[in-house]
Amino acid sequence: MLFSNDRLIPMKFLKRTHTCGELNASSGSAKVLLSGWVYKNRNHGGIHFLDLRDRYGITQIVIDENAPSELKETASRLKFEYCISVSGTVRKRPDNMINKDMSTGEIEISADDIIIHSSCDTLPFMVDGEAEAREELRLKYRYLDLRTERMQRNITIRHKTAFAVREYLNSRNFYEIETPTFIKTTPEGARDFIVPSRIYPGKAFALPQSPQIYKQLLMVSGFDKYFQIARCYRDEDARGDRQPEFTQIDIEMSFVDREDVLSLTEGMMNHVFEKTLSVKLPEAFRRLTYHQAMDLYGTDKPDLRYDLQMGDMTDLVKDSEFSVFKAAAESGGFVKFLNAKGCAGYSRKQITDLEETAKIYKAKGLAWMKVTESGIDGGISKFFKEMEKAIIERTCAQPGDLLLFAADNWKTACTSLGAVRSRLASDLGLIDRDRFEFVWIVDFPLFEWNEDENKWDPAHHMFSMPQAQFLDTMEKDPGPVKGDLYDLVLNGYEIASGSIRVHDPVIQKKIFSIVGFSEEEAMNKFGFLLDSFRFGPPPHGGIAPGLDRLVMLMCREPSIREVIAFPKNTAGLSPLDSSPSELSGIQMKELHIEFKLDEAEK
């Protein structure tokens, strides 16, 4: 029994017979009971309409003119988002009253009783999606925000995606195995979140940045096909596509090469998109090497929903009169170009804006020239009159085009012009929002030179296998070493990253030494992994698609916060529960910790 609406209600009455999304013309004139929230409320005095909403849909309720006055009185007290149950009779709407925009639009419920389970205060924002509230407010009242159609849809797609992942991997004989979330702090990568130990004074657990080491240990254990939909934690600044805690579809396999991992991932993506969005993807995805991606698109996560490739003209202009290009070429740099088709009409202001975009990515400037019927014009064109023909040929320019140039070291020239490329694409409306363009980026360098510390850093992580042809030379010359590394990119976002791992302790030790990791340090931090490699480790590799980003793109949302039920804001705070929060003195004492704050931090 439940006490509500000033009277006792038998529990039996509260059980719904149907959801708000399933009744239609074929439901006859059944007696039904629906439960949900008051979504819309249209009281005409004589006749009164309610739209009742639950997760499944919306059904129109009618309180007729000849309804009992007690019922009319109850209905008139209803406001937005009251939680109610309605019993009544399904009836077909008059022909001219059918709402074809509603799945239940052919019928309505003629109410004979209404129970108010709970009332609802004036809402901080409407949940009908008409006007979007400030994000801060949406997160503070996330439980209300989650009632909106948009969030209900997003969370549904997220569920279906996770389910399809499990379905697919299970069918391929993968086991879902959990790994610990209190682990040993690891030295590389992002900052760890730390959990101080109560039992062991002065010691602490870390939360995993990923299950990387554990999944490798599972390979040693012989669970040759593993996956986990795993929460990962990184204490870095948030972004639209980054949260301090996020979810990875973590996958690892033994006795495989790169092709096995890529094709498994392709199959999984095909299955997921088919099952959740009814979208058919290509069976195999395009591939670019890291170098190609940088050269053509200026990023290692190119958005291939539009083409707009960059080109190189270092060779053409290295002896030109234009000192910027000359200097770049002489110091081993490059001159990259981008043909902005049809943009010759751009104003000085528009070009300056593009230059500002390039400068964000460290470019010193953005050179330009226009192409007219009579040849190149404006900008830096006066330096290149005698090679006009070669330039036009190289850039495939036609009258009306705007040519843009970045001259710098290879990486800066590529990334800054790449930023201009993506800016142009959105300005010119080149992006087809309905497309899903996957591309593999392969052959990443294994090591990156760290200018600040004058040493080699692992470009990915320390457990990735160098490609076989570099094994003999990598210690002498780490720069050119390519790893068996791969990223999956979708619409300009990195949505998965993986590699074939090192399972040979000798190679592993070489890699540690190249990145300046001493043997003791390695043993101290990763000893348990290196130890395991003494006991018959299989060759293995894997990949980790980011569930949040994948679902974000499937939902065509601009931020992963839109597909996480209870996200943090960009400052890493939760407006919902106001965490992080202070600890009590007792808690601190038990954990043997003390906070030392600067004056400014208090």
Next chain:
RNA sequence: GGGGGCGUGGCGAAGCUGGUUAUCGCACCGGCCUGUCAAGCCGGGGAUCGCGGGUUCAAGCCCCGUCGCUCCCGCCA
């Protein structure tokens, strides 16, 4: 750590070159209304314009500072 944008009743927005009582829609309160589905009509209440300081006869608007949110660079193997 650095740069851009935003902050105006509960919510979303407008507010010009500084000038009368800060405007509009939704929500809220009261009334009317028999077929609506963004219901409609009439009436009403509700804002120290994020906060602090300054310039001025006069500041939502200009200046300085500060806080919050958000986007980006750095960071994120």
